[in-house]
Amino acid sequence: MDEKKALTDNNLVELAKESSEMFGLLMERYQGPLFHYVRRITQLPAEDVQDLLQEVFIKIYQKLNEYDVDLKFSSWAYRIAHNHVVDYFRKVSARPQSNVLEDYEWEKIIHAGINIEKDITNKDCVTKIKACIQELPMNYREVLILRFVEEKDYEEIMDILRKPKGTVATLIARGKDELRKKMQENNINC
């Protein structure tokens, strides 16, 4: 068991190409992070997220020969998940709706977005800010989630979204600006 744990992602990819059973180890490693990522960006119920994730894993398996070892495997897997989610919403023509972020996840975005030093204790205020974040376009919300909830660095976000560094930085800055603007429009002053 320890031997398997010692294997790098790249080793596992090579082994998975030979045996689908070994792909189970990769899934084991990324099931949690990808589940949370897909849940955060789609804001769908857990059952639906699991269905989406199964499709994501199947795609990862089919594309194993496409994996470029210069990339972190996690970035590549997140990219496939991101693309699958974008396709999914395009097909169902729906935007993510419900609020499934945990409180600590909301706080991370709120703190990063509005540069507040103190803790927000007013529950009503937090609820209002959450509503503002949910109103953000998906591209802004996703980079904010990747940066401040998933705590990915710029290079990883570039690799996941396949966007240049400057574009990523712009999306993050604009996302934060949009959030501040929406808070001003709604007279939120916590």
Added chain:
Amino acid sequence: MKNLIQDTLNRIKNEQIVPEPRWKILVPKLGIWTVLGLIVLLGAIAVSVADYLLTQLDWEMPASMHQNVFVYGAIVFPYFWVVLIGLVVAGAFWGVRKTETGYRFSWLKIISVTVVGVAVIGFLMSTIGWGGRFNGMMMRDMPYYAQHTVTKETQWMQPEKGFLAGMIVTVSNDVIVINDLQGSAWNVRLNTETLVRPSVSLAVGQVIKIIGTRQDTQNFVASEIRPWMGQGMMGLGQGRGMMGADR
């Protein structure tokens, strides 16, 4: 919560899903790189022709035409090729961004590398004479292009403006007969004021450029004669009398 891992593995087994073969992944990548290569080649051709068009022109002409060099530059500028170079750079940028790792390069880096690459290959092509050949092909096969492109030939085939060029057919004391670049015969009259550039050889078979005044559809009075290649400025200019003494 269902067992995602086991369910996925079962699905892979039952549906006999396998990783896609490498060739299926490589073909589209190769396709993009091939398109990129062709785009850069097209850009290099555009550079070589633009270079050819600009360097073969007589940049002394504006002075002879009493024209501002900037106005002249605007008239002879190879707009078609420069627009094509711009499109090539934009196309290369788009193509690089479509590659697997293209997003990692800044727009400045992609554009700089493309411009330098296209320029280097283009000037190499120009050096070995491909610019002129491509331009010749275009002039021959595309009448619209030929109509709107200023070349050395079109510059020197404006007898109404005082510019004529052609091959010497016969030479006598005061008159030389030439066949112009379109095959029409002209009697070119020389007088004591005619400046014959030093490297001009007034012999049958030589191609010359003439500045002067058109008398009618067959007669032209020369005020200056230059060799077809270059300005013929080797040494001082000479008058008609001196030319006569040389002969």
